[in-house]
Each structure stands twice: as structure tokens, then as C-alpha cells.
Amino acid sequence: MEELHQFYSAETYRPENSAGYLVNRLAQAVTREIDRRMADLGLTDAQWKPLVLLRQGDCVTAADLSRMACHDTGAVTRLLDRLEAKGLIRRVRSEADRRIINLELTDEGQKVSAEVPKILSTLANQVLAGFSEVEFQVFRDLLGRALSNAQALSGERNPL
Numbered sequence: 001m002e003e004l005h006q007f008y009s010a011e012t013y014r015p016e017n018s019a020g021y022l023v024n025r026l027a028q029a030v031t032r033e034i035d036r037r038m039a040d041l042g043l044t045d046a047q048w049k050p051l052v053l054l055r056q057g058d059c060v061t062a063a064d065l066s067r068m069a070c071h072d073t074g075a076v077t078r079l080l081d082r083l084e085a086k087g088l089i090r091r092v093r094s095e096a097d098r099r100i101i102n103l104e105l106t107d108e109g110q111k112v113s114a115e116v117p118k119i120l121s122t123l124a125n126q127v128l129a130g131f132s133e134v135e136f137q138v139f140r141d142l143l144g145r146a147l148s149n150a151q152a153l154s155g156e157r158n159p160l
Helices: 019-041 045-056 062-069 073-085 107-127 133-154
Strands: 089-093 101-105
Touching: 019 045, 019 107, 019 133, 045 062, 045 073, 045 089, 045 101, 045 107, 062 073, 062 101, 073 089, 101 107
Parallel strands: none
Antiparallel strands: 089 101
16 A cells, blocks of 8 residues: 655645645636637637537537536536537437437537647647656646546546
């Protein structure tokens, strides 16, 4: 069994020095920058995700998106309503099971969603500027391990 290190103590704990604080600040900074860069496409940080998941074929229904994005179905429905109003997606009743509504990208949705990975990969590379290949691999592996530990504490499964 691995030794459990005590990296923090109540007596010396300072939130601004914690890994959680730094990860949260990083996520906030990246989200703000994504919002800024997606503005030209007319997307918010929340709106690009379903477009990419639909483009990749990882999701075809609102329920799929809800599970993948860990959002309640009401929030996903409202998000899809906005994307549909922008002409980026359409809802199509399944011919195999009329109870199921499938989601499809429109031609404009295909065009817009093709730009998203370009924006995200450019930003990610800029955020990781100065990292060596080895440092990047270690950083990603450590973040993944910390995420797995946090999910195990609550019994959460990793949806992605």
C-alpha cells in the first residue's frame, strides 16, 4: 500500500498555496480566454463543448450530452435551445425509436465546430509554453491521478 503523504497541515494551510486553488485559478483563466477567443464564432465556453461532442460522434442525444458534460437535463435542454436558435444544431426524431430525439450539426454547425479544436489547441499550447515534452506528460499524468483520487472520494466515475 502506498504511503499517504501529508502535504498540508491545518496550522500552515494557506489556500493560495494549495494545488486545488492553483488548478481552480488555471481553469478560470483558461475559461475566460476560451470565452474571449470563441466570441468571433458566437460561442460561449459552455456552447462549444456540445458542438465538439456532436462533431466527434461521442453524443447523439441530449441525454448523452447530459451524461458526458455532467449537467442536468434541464441545463442541457436550455443550452441546446440556444444552439438551435443560432442555427448550429437541429433536433431530429429517430426513425428507429420515435421517442428518441437525435441531435445533428447543421452545415453552419459543422463549419463552426471545425474551428473549435484549432482555437483550443492553440490556447493549450500557449498555456503550456516553456514545458518540455517530459514535463507536459508528467503534468498531465499528475493531474489525471489527482482527479482520479478526488473522484474516488465521492464515488464519482470519470465520464470522459
